[in-house]
Amino acid sequence: MKAIRQLTIIGVGLIGGSLARALREAGAVDEIVGAGRDEAHLQRARALGVIDRYSLDPAEAVRGADMVLLALPVGAMEAVMRAIKPQLSADAVLTDAGSTKGSVIEAARQAFGELPANFVPGHPIAGTEDSGVEASFAGLYRDHRVILTPTENSSADAVERVRALWQAAGAEVLEMDPEHHDRVLAATSHLPHLLAFSLVDTLAKMDDKQEIFAYAAGGFRDFTRIASSDPNMWRDICVHNEPALLAMLDRFEADLKRLREAIAHDDGDYLLEVFSHAKAARDRFCDNE
């Protein structure tokens, strides 16, 4: 890949910071400019060597950039797109790392009037429950997948440049239809996060919560790890992937209701059938851990 001259990352947290570190390690970028709202945070990012310089003004930060990454909660995309529009050069490629794709495409349509040829939505399937630039590391994307969801207007050249960006960070890049992306992610990411947040909240509201959490074993810690994720980011995802998430939630709740009835009626056969089916599926699909 031709090295990027100036990469501007708006939102220098775990996702943006890890990409910056990976590209630097790969020698794939000359200069990295950060933008965000929290100056202390940007100063730490610079001190860590993740970015070379920063601006609190996203428009100023994108000036001169040939590649711009929006690594923001999806609810913040439209306002930032509007802000950078006047300074975005004609040959700059714009991409994002948002967890929902339909809503980000809609945000771009609103902000730019029509979908720009240089805009290529993307979503790295990687992350941890930690957030912030301090948690970022160069290996986050290595052997992880990045899904690009080009719009009908995305140019082949822009798609190729975003593909090269993530490949330089070690990721495997795939393309997917945006609606399909949102449906698949609702199932494997958004719904599990919602359930984990909900369960921990339910337990934390109980009178004997101290004792309840004191007796939580390793299984509970694993199950609820994603409930330590960034609440702002997940609020945005739930709101911005509403149709796909609610469809999955309804499906889940209907199945859970049947399990409830089986427990209430001592229907051990049904429970065993469901649990065995689930175990077989998980053992088959998650065998590479």
Place this chain on the structure above:
Amino acid sequence: MKAIRQLTIIGVGLIGGSLARALREAGAVDEIVGAGRDEAHLQRARALGVIDRYSLDPAEAVRGADMVLLALPVGAMEAVMRAIKPQLSADAVLTDAGSTKGSVIEAARQAFGELPANFVPGHPIAGTEDSGVEASFAGLYRDHRVILTPTENSSADAVERVRALWQAAGAEVLEMDPEHHDRVLAATSHLPHLLAFSLVDTLAKMDDKQEIFAYAAGGFRDFTRIASSDPNMWRDICVHNEPALLAMLDRFEADLKRLREAIAHDDGDYLLEVFSHAKAARDRFCDNE
């Protein structure tokens, strides 16, 4: 602790096998006798050095034992208690490792007519999603908790001997009221397992399940790890802790319904409040990972 002369373990899997290994390492037992229904499995346990000898007949296996551990799915307890009753010596202490305690005490009441003074129900809060003697290891209980739920008839001496048994394996031993145990475990263990099994089953029934699981990231793997647990064991737990589990499930479902409404009505404030509350609770209570 005075070494156990003959420990008989009925059900030589992850739980029973790990206790056997730990006690051997600690020099806390002279002879370990296994019992179960699967001879090939017991032969492997003997070949691994986990047990010294075995019998397919639980009554024969408890003959001469001064300590008997039932490490069985809770649905199998009553039948095994009935079977061993004629051969259980008067000075033998009987304990179990079942995940529900009210139902095991009721099983003992049914099997023995009245609750024996030498019967001390217990539950080690340890385990992995793996099962079977091959997965057992001596360190499983080290720094983990074991909850004893003595009955109104349990003698102080019997409680002391069971306490010493688990302490020799490195565990911290506590006592709790059986109903309280069942309520706390419904919250932190039984409900999470039910949700994990249910979610994986729901996804595995979808037409594009191959693709759905292909895009599952680390968070999903952690969240669903407990869905790889033993389906028979969990069928029994759900059936045998029905009132406490259904009460927790109803509470969870009511809270989830409110989250569903918040998503449907774009009520980001409510989502943020719940997610923030959950994250704060998890970060506070699970900080030792």
